[in-house]
Amino acid sequence: KFYNETVAKAFLQFYEHTAQVVWNQFMDATWNYVTNITNKNREEMLHKDSERSQHILFQDPAVKRMLSKLQNIDKAALPQDELEEYNKLLAYMETTYSMAQVCLNEGPCLPMEPDLQEIMVTSRDQKELLWAWQGWRNAVGHQLRITFERYVQLSNKAAKLNGYKDMGALWRSKYEPDTLEQDLEQLFQELQPLYLKLHAYVRRLIDPREPIPAHLLGNMWAQSWVNILDLVLPFPKKPPEDITKIMKSQHWKPSKMFEEADMFFTSLGLLSTPPNFWKKSMMERPADGREVECHASAWDFYNGKDFRIKKCTEVTIEDLLSIFHRMGHIQYFLQYKNLSVIFRAGANPAFEEAVGSMITLSASSHKHLLNRGLLSHQHQDSEEEVNFLMGIALEKIAFIPFAYLMDLFRWKVFDGTIQKDVYNQEWWNLRLKYQGMCPPIPRTKDDFDPGAKFHISASVPYIRYFISLVLQFQLHEALCKALGHMGPLHRCVHSPRDILKLGSSKPWPEVLQKITGQTKVSTKALMTYFKPLLNWLVTENVQQGEILGWPDFSCTFAEKD
Ligand SMILES: O=C(CCC(O)(O)[C@H](Cc1ccccc1)NC(=O)c1ccccc1)N[C@@H](Cc1ccccc1)C(=O)O
Numbered sequence: 360k361f362y363n364e365t366v367a368k369a370f371l372q373f374y375e376h377t378a379q380v381v382w383n384q385f386m387d388a389t390w391n392y393v394t395n396i397t398n399k400n401r402e403e404m405l406h407k408d409s410e411r412s413q414h415i416l417f418q419d420p421a422v423k424r425m426l427s428k429l430q431n432i433d434k435a436a437l438p439q440d441e442l443e444e445y446n447k448l449l450a451y452m453e454t455t456y457s458m459a460q461v462c463l464n465e466g467p468c469l470p471m472e473p474d475l476q477e478i479m480v481t482s483r484d485q486k487e488l489l490w491a492w493q494g495w496r497n498a499v500g501h502q503l504r505i506t507f508e509r510y511v512q513l514s515n516k517a518a519k520l521n522g523y524k525d526m527g528a529l530w531r532s533k534y535e536p537d538t539l540e541q542d543l544e545q546l547f548q549e550l551q552p553l554y555l556k557l558h559a560y561v562r563r564l565i566d567p568r569e570p571i572p573a574h575l576l577g578n579m580w581a582q583s584w585v586n587i588l589d590l591v592l593p594f595p596k597k598p599p600e601d602i603t604k605i606m607k608s609q610h611w612k613p614s615k616m617f618e619e620a621d622m623f624f625t626s627l628g629l630l631s632t633p634p635n636f637w638k639k640s641m642m643e644r645p646a647d648g649r650e651v652e653c654h655a656s657a658w659d660f661y662n663g664k665d666f667r668i669k670k671c672t673e674v675t676i677e678d679l680l681s682i683f684h685r686m687g688h689i690q691y692f693l694q695y696k697n698l699s700v701i702f703r704a705g706a707n708p709a710f711e712e713a714v715g716s717m718i719t720l721s722a723s724s725h726k727h728l729l730n731r732g733l734l735s736h737q738h739q740d741s742e743e744e745v746n747f748l749m750g751i752a753l754e755k756i757a758f759i760p761f762a763y764l765m766d767l768f769r770w771k772v773f774d775g776t777i778q779k780d781v782y783n784q785e786w787w788n789l790r791l792k793y794q795g796m797c798p799p800i801p802r803t804k805d806d807f808d809p810g811a812k813f814h815i816s817a818s819v820p821y822i823r824y825f826i827s828l829v830l831q832f833q834l835h836e837a838l839c840k841a842l843g844h845m846g847p848l849h850r851c852v853h854s855p856r857d858i859l860k861l862g863s864s865k866p867w868p869e870v871l872q873k874i875t876g877q878t879k880v881s882t883k884a885l886m887t888y889f890k891p892l893l894n895w896l897v898t899e900n901v902q903q904g905e906i907l908g909w910p911d912f913s914c915t916f917a918e919k920d
């Protein structure tokens with residue numbers, strides 16, 4: 360026993376050192392690729408990935424169990440030739456997404472960021488919105504449908520080689536308790552009434568047809584409706600100040616936006632970003648015409664000193680707040696950088712996402728924005744408060760069903776409930792059932808609309824954002840209480856320091872209990888946060904005689920030709 364213990368410890372020391380080198384080289388090669396998409400860089404990345412996979416393979420089941428934390432062992436279990444095929448199709452899907460553009464008849468071709476996003480956010484012309492919405496799905500979805508089928512096969516094969524029945528089961532295993540699916544359904548049932556009230560209210564102002572056409576909500580995937588706040592403001596005579604306009608008038612630059620976030624983190628007693636971060640991050644789309652992957656991400660280079668963010672930043676309040684989200688990932692890296700490589704991850708993926716989002720909740724509080732000169736007038740009366748909460752609700756409550764259905768869809772694809780000839784039909788069945796959305800035009804069997812969302816083309820699980828949505832309010836409330844904050848939650852500013860130090864070295868229910876005293880994720884704090892708005896919504900919907908939901912409605916689809 361003792362001997363094994365010593366050997367295991369010595370082995371882990373050896374592993375620790377070599378892992379840092381292999382992982383650092385892999386991260387460098389991947390960074391070089393996503394910030395300069397060329398064939399040479401892709402080949403180099405794939406080569407480093409297979410080196411990393413080689414390094415992870417073990418025969419001894421004991422060691423394998425000990426190191427099962429290494430989330431990327433999943434695809435490494437594939438035979439060499441299939442691993443290479445898998446990596447090639449992953450790179451193809453992600454590159455197709457990142458390079459896709461929609462071309463005007465005789466004019467330029469527009470990429471997603473910033474151009475198509477800008478149209479979805481600002482245009483109020485339904486024809487233009489439809490052009491961008493349909494063009495994007497033709498440019499991405501159509502190309503990925505066939506590749507996605509092969510991706511599902513190889514993913515499931517890799518999962519089975521790791522002892523899971525399919526890749527969905529492997530993804531869910533990151534959240535220890537195996538009651539995850541029931542727990543999530545319970546959370547959704549608790550949250551759905553909020554969504555129905557918001558949906559009924561927004562529908563009346565945007566398009567009174569029962570399910571809402573999916574291109575009218577100010578976002579390419581209708582996942583967040585914050586950009587149509589001006590169309591649905593409860594008290595239009597008291598519009599919130601346009602912070603984007605204020606930022607532009609104050610000549611904010613992307614680097615200042617990152618400095619602003621860094622200052623906020625240090626003001627909460629958190630760690631500041633090291634020099635490498637400022638030297639090596641990509642904060643804007645490069646002006647030298649390089650092809651880059653614009654979907655934002657945070658990077659840990661596993662050497663304790665190199666941490667970066669890649670983002671094609673625009674000077675808007677939405678991008679400023681999403682920088683807080685990204686810096687939350689960096690903060691987690693900084694706080695756990697002295698842990699062993701194996702434990703350099705969040706307590707679970709939802710904690711990783713929740714940290715940045717909960718700090719954003721503090722940063723978007725009126726109080727903070729006020730003392731940063733981004734707002735002018737002092738107090739908020741109760742009507743302005745409802746307007747403010749509506750803004751937050753359009754981002755967070757609208758997001759609930761989307762964040763839930765994204766992996767409901769993929770779990771069913773992985774477990775075979777959804778077969779490949781009905782991917783798109785089943786996607787829209789879920790979009791109707793959970794979001795009350797319909798496509799603005801009939802879809803055909805050549806379409807693959809789920810592929811038009813980054814996380815599906817980049818094989819990034821999504822349930823983490825659903826759990827994070829609930830978790831961020833629960834943690835926010837706990838930290839505000841710990842600060843002795845009285846009064847409404849949306850006015851509180853707090854710091855999550857002691858969550859972060861633990862990394863993934865402790866089971867996440869323990870981390871949750873340490874902060875909140877509870878061992879289960881609970882929607883109570885979210886309900887409390889939005890209470891004033893929900894009271895207003897109920898009154899409003901009753902007065903308008905609004906019926907909630909979209910009973911037995913079906914979207915018009917092209918007949919299955
Ligand atoms: O995708 C993101 C933000 C990007 C990220 O920070 O979650 C990023 C996603 C990503 C990108 C490339 C590879 C893998 C994941 N995650 C990270 O950068 C990350 C996550 C965990 C550890 C280290 C970095 N947000 C989601 C959901 C969301 C979150 C917050 C507000 C609104 C919407 C979305 O936009 O649909």
Ligand SMILES: [Zn+2]
Binds near residue numbers: 685688712715
């Ligand atoms: Zn994130």
